[in-house]
Amino acid sequence: VNANADDLAIAIDLGGTQIRAALIDRQGVIHIRCAEPTRATAGPETVIGQIAALAAKAREGFDAKRIIGAGVSSPGPIDTMRGVALAIPTLMGFNDFPLRARLEGRLGMTVALENDGISAALGEWRHGAGKGISNLVYVTVSTGIGGGVILGNRVLRGRQGMAGHVGHMSFMQDGETCACGNRGCFEAYASATAFTRRAIMRAAADPATRLGKTSEPIDAAAVFEAARQGDGLAKALVQEEAQYLGQGFASLLHLFNPDVLIMGGGLSNQFDDLQGDIVASLQSSAMPAFRNTPIRRAALGENSGLHGAASLIFEGA
Amino acid sequence: VNANADDLAIAIDLGGTQIRAALIDRQGVIHIRCAEPTRATAGPETVIGQIAALAAKAREGFDAKRIIGAGVSSPGPIDTMRGVALAIPTLMGFNDFPLRARLEGRLGMTVALENDGISAALGEWRHGAGKGISNLVYVTVSTGIGGGVILGNRVLRGRQGMAGHVGHMSFMQDGETCACGNRGCFEAYASATAFTRRAIMRAAADPATRLGKTSEPIDAAAVFEAARQGDGLAKALVQEEAQYLGQGFASLLHLFNPDVLIMGGGLSNQFDDLQGDIVASLQSSAMPAFRNTPIRRAALGENSGLHGAASLIFEGA
Numbered sequence: 338v339n340a341n342a343d344d345l346a347i348a349i350d351l352g353g354t355q356i357r358a359a360l361i362d363r364q365g366v367i368h369i370r371c372a373e374p375t376r377a378t379a380g381p382e383t384v385i386g387q388i389a390a391l392a393a394k395a396r397e398g399f400d401a402k403r404i405i406g407a408g409v410s411s412p413g414p415i416d417t418m419r420g421v422a423l424a425i426p427t428l429m430g431f432n433d434f435p436l437r438a439r440l441e442g443r444l445g446m447t448v449a450l451e452n453d454g455i456s457a458a459l460g461e462w463r464h465g466a467g468k469g470i471s472n473l474v475y476v477t478v479s480t481g482i483g484g485g486v487i488l489g490n491r492v493l494r495g496r497q498g499m500a501g502h503v504g505h506m507s508f509m510q511d512g513e514t515c516a517c518g519n520r521g522c523f524e525a526y527a528s529a530t531a532f533t534r535r536a537i538m539r540a541a542a543d544p545a546t547r548l549g550k551t552s553e554p555i556d557a558a559a560v561f562e563a564a565r566q567g568d569g570l571a572k573a574l575v576q577e578e579a580q581y582l583g584q585g586f587a588s589l590l591h592l593f594n595p596d597v598l599i600m601g602g603g604l605s606n607q608f609d610d611l612q613g614d615i616v617a618s619l620q621s622s623a624m625p626a627f628r629n630t631p632i633r634r635a636a637l638g639e640n641s642g643l644h645g646a647a648s649l650i651f652e653g654a
Numbered sequence: 655v656n657a658n659a660d661d662l663a664i665a666i667d668l669g670g671t672q673i674r675a676a677l678i679d680r681q682g683v684i685h686i687r688c689a690e691p692t693r694a695t696a697g698p699e700t701v702i703g704q705i706a707a708l709a710a711k712a713r714e715g716f717d718a719k720r721i722i723g724a725g726v727s728s729p730g731p732i733d734t735m736r737g738v739a740l741a742i743p744t745l746m747g748f749n750d751f752p753l754r755a756r757l758e759g760r761l762g763m764t765v766a767l768e769n770d771g772i773s774a775a776l777g778e779w780r781h782g783a784g785k786g787i788s789n790l791v792y793v794t795v796s797t798g799i800g801g802g803v804i805l806g807n808r809v810l811r812g813r814q815g816m817a818g819h820v821g822h823m824s825f826m827q828d829g830e831t832c833a834c835g836n837r838g839c840f841e842a843y844a845s846a847t848a849f850t851r852r853a854i855m856r857a858a859a860d861p862a863t864r865l866g867k868t869s870e871p872i873d874a875a876a877v878f879e880a881a882r883q884g885d886g887l888a889k890a891l892v893q894e895e896a897q898y899l900g901q902g903f904a905s906l907l908h909l910f911n912p913d914v915l916i917m918g919g920g921l922s923n924q925f926d927d928l929q930g931d932i933v934a935s936l937q938s939s940a941m942p943a944f945r946n947t948p949i950r951r952a953a954l955g956e957n958s959g960l961h962g963a964a965s966l967i968f969e970g971a
Contacts, residue, residue, distance in 0.1 A: 414943035423943040472813045488810050488817065495805055495911025496789045499943060502908040507901040507939060510826050517941050519904075584824040587836075591819040592909060594812025622824060624834050626731035626740040626816060 345399060346650035347392050347407040347444070350642040351384070352453070353377055353427030353480070357639070358391035360399060361647035365464040367640065369395045380430040381439070389443045406447035408646030409440060410456035413483070417450050417498030426516060449649035453477075453642055454501045455492060457635075458485025460644030461599050463652070465636035472595040475635070476503055478582065479602035481516060482524040486593055504528070506588055508581075523588075527581040529557050529604045536560045536574050546570035561607045578604075579611045583618020590619075590627040601635030608634040662716060663967035664709050664724040664761070667959040668701070669770070670694055670744030670797070674956070675708035677716060678964035682781040684957065686712045697747040698756070706760045723764035725963030726757060727773035730800070734767050734815030743833060766966035770794075770959055771818045772809060774952075775802025777961030778916050780969070782953035789912040792952070793820055795899065796919035798833060799841040803910055821845070823905055825898075840905075844898040846874050846921045853877045853891050863887035878924045895921075896928045900935020907936075907944040918952030925951040 342363060350357040357372040371394050376383050388409075396404055415422050420437025422428075440448045451459070458467075458475035467473040467487070476484040482504030486493040493500045504524030505517055512521030513531065525531055537555050540548035547568050549555050563571035586598055600608060600615075612632065620628055637644055659680060667674040670692060677686040688711050693700050705726075713721055729742050737754025739745075757765045768776070775784075775792035784790040784804070793801040799821030803810040810817045821841030822834055829838030830848065842848055854872050857865035864885050866872050880888035903915055917925060917932075929949065937945055954961055 414941060416943075488812055489808065491806065491808065493805050493810070493910070496913045496947075497911055497943075500805065500909065500911040502911075502941070502944075505908040505941060506823060506905040507825060508827075510829075510901070512827075519939055519941070584827070588823040591822040592817065593810070594814055594817040594819075596813045622836055624731060624819070624822060624836070626733075626814075627819075630813075 343403050344405050344651070345403045346647040347395055347404060348643040348646035349388055349392065349407060349409040350453070350456070350646060351375070351388065351409060351411045353412055356384070356387055356391055357643060358388070358395045359640070359643045359647070360395045360404075361643065363651050365644055365647075367643070368399070370643070371395060375428070377427060378429045381434050381436075384428065385439055385443055388440065392444055404446065406449065406650040407440070407444050408449045408451065408456075408649035409436075410451050410453045410642040410646045411436065413452040413454070413502065414497075414499045415450060415452050417452060417494065419497070420450050447650070449646075451646060451649055452485070452498060452501070454483030454503070455485035455494065455498070456645035456649075457483070457601055457641035458487060458501070458645065459492060459648050460637055460641040460646075461601065461635050462487050463648045464644045465641060466599045466633050467597065470596050472593070473597050473599055474503075474589050474593050474595045475599045475601060476586070476589070477602035478527065478529060478600060478604040480528065480530050482528050482602075486595070488593060488595070503585070503589060506585065508585065523585045527578065527585055529602070532560070532574065532578045532604070533557055535577070536571075539570055539574065543570045557604060557607065561610055564610065575610060576614050579614030580618040582611065583615045584622045586615065586632060587619050587622035587627070590623050590630050594627070595630065597631050597633050599633050599635050601641055605634050660720050661722050661968065662720045663964040664712055664721060665960040665963035666705055666709065666724060666726040667770070667773070667963060668692070668705065668726060668728045670729055673701070673704055673708055674960055675705070675712045676957070676960045676964070677712045677721075678960065680968050682961055682964075684960070685716070687960070688712060692745070694744060695746045698751050698753075701745065702756055702760055705757065709761055721763065723766065723967040724757070724761050725766045725768065725773075725966035727768050727770045727959040727963045728753065730769040730771070730819065731814075731816045732767060732769050734769060734811065735813070737767050764967070766963075768963060768966055769802070769815060769818070771800030771820070772802035772811065772815070773962035773966075774800070774918055774958035775804060775818070775962065776809060776965050777954055777958040777963075778918065778952050779804050780965045781961045782958060783916045783950050784914065787913050789910070790914050790916055791820075791906045791910050791912045792916045792918060793903070793906070794919035794958075795844065795846060795917060795921040797845060797847050799845050799919075803912070805910060805912070820902070820906060823902065825902065840902040844895065844902055846919070849877070849891065849895045849921070850874055852894070853888075856887055856891065860887045874921060874924065878927055881927065892927060893931050896931030897935040899928065900932045901939045903932065903949060904936050904939035904944070907940050907947050911944070912947065914948050914950050916950050916952050918958055922951050
């Protein structure tokens with residue numbers, strides 16, 4: 338890979354609900370960005386076609402010689418050492434599927450493939466809330482919980498590039514069923530999905546709450562809004578969510594001893610309302626030596642993964 | 655550090671119950687080994703005196719010029735970047751104590767300080783069950799649970815060298831009280847201490863078991879022996895222990911994606927009786943892509959930490 342200041346990378350963030358594409362330069366400037374809903378049940382051929390079409394759209398009008406590769410963030414678990422999707426729960430048909438080779442053939446350029454948690458961590462490290470930091474844990478709290486870890490200025494990948502699946506720490510014996518099929522995972526308690534499910538269940542049983550009493554659906558944003566307006570159930574739900582997050586984050590501090598833990602994903606939009614209780618939970622769950630680790634909100638919003646994908650091309654995997 | 659084949663290192667394994675010292679060469683041969691009970695409540699001055707006396711004993715009769723430094727494994731959490739013991743729960747008075755500087759003064763040589771879990775992981779990596787492996791998680795299951803991780807041929811240390819405290823993953827909401835002061839840690843369920851506590855409690859309530867019915871005390875070895883002889887309660891206790899270990903190990907596979915997970919510590923003496931149920935538990939707790947990771951018994955027994963401490967001197971920290 339040469340290091341021309343004019344270089345551009347195509348970045349693809351393949352998600353279970355959306356595919357995002359962007360054209361990004363070495364400085365992290367996004368020149369073009371486009372997205373469309375993922376045809377998640379249509380099988381790999383269709384999804385690869387969607388990716389190719391978005392990539393074509395992103396590069397349209399730019400000199401092909403400037404585009405030095407495509408970085409692709411994908412839901413895991415993906416063996417990024419071999420470039421093979423082992424089994425993507427959110428995308429039908431991606432089982433033992435040679436994703437990197439197929440994308441390289443279709444896009445006609447070098448493709449670097451990365452698990453989505455690691456990709457977002459990379460993005461925040463290179464251009465976001467983790468810039469210049471040597472040791473960081475990134476946790477995305479959204480439909481599920483994912484993450485990625487940088488320690489000693491190196492991305493932790495492990496044997497197959499599948500390290501950092503922080504949502505699937507065993508969090509409760511015989512606990513709630515998780516999307517991964519197991520029980521009691523951190524994700525099954527602290528994801529936005531779990532949060533909303535608790536809200537819907539408890540609102541139905543609580544005559545005092547305003548949640549569910551209007552035509553407004555009960556989603557995460559509605560619960561936070563009700564909590565800000567003093568709704569008792571909503572406040573308790575927010576506090577409980579923060580407590581789960583703090584306990585999970587405490588585990589991650591003990592395991593990785595980072596300079597900072599960065600929270601991203603949809604629920605990080607409510608970071609200001611969660612932070613106090615997350616820190617309180619951390620203070621009671623972490624050993625004293627680990628308690629002063631700052632918890633910070635991700636800076637790149639929905640673009641963390643795109644920036645990370647591009648950085649695979651610019652910085653090397 | 656020069657690289658003379660004649661070089662020797664003093665290795666110290668400071669534990670809550672014993673201090674071990676050894677003189678080890680570059681090839682991992684232990685020339686001298688000695689130990690004494692730790693005067694754990696007598697304060698740092700006394701303990702440093704014990705270490706110095708054991709180090710003097712270990713080097714006695716060897717040419718001082720061959721001894722290039724001392725590696726010290728210590729219970730954590732220790733900030734090994736600064737060489738400061740932050741607070742060692744098992745040793746009285748080691749709070750914000752400049753352990754490395756004080757040892758260097760007393761021993762009159764370079765001292766490399768390492769958290770005990772990382773030190774044992776290093777020992778197994780250099781000379782034991784992890785030799786030649788690029789990605790490994792080491793877990794010691796003993797009075798407590800500790801560990802250390804090597805990924806991409808690098809030791810994970812994090813900001814203060816305190817990464818790898820695997821015993822303090824949050825394992826159960828509002829669960830058993832842990833020695834660290836928190837509740838529901840992995841250690842509070844799966845350590846040898848927790849195992850023995852369960853055995854004593856349940857034996858008292860079970861007229862059918864032979865455990866506790868003789869003059870023999872109920873310790874881990876007695877439970878495993880009874881299980882081998884067909885005792886129903888003992889078999890159930892062993893299976894439950896293996897299940898907890900498997901669930902905790904599954905979390906570690908998701909977080910680190912190692913080539914192998916190595917189990918050491920006192921309970922690994924019973925590895926053959928645990929392995930089947932650990933693997934069964936792992937199979938049901940780990941996501942499919944992670945399930946084929948081998949679980950292996952540590953090879954160096956009580957000397958893992960000593961070998962790791964010596965390797966700090968030979969290989970560099």
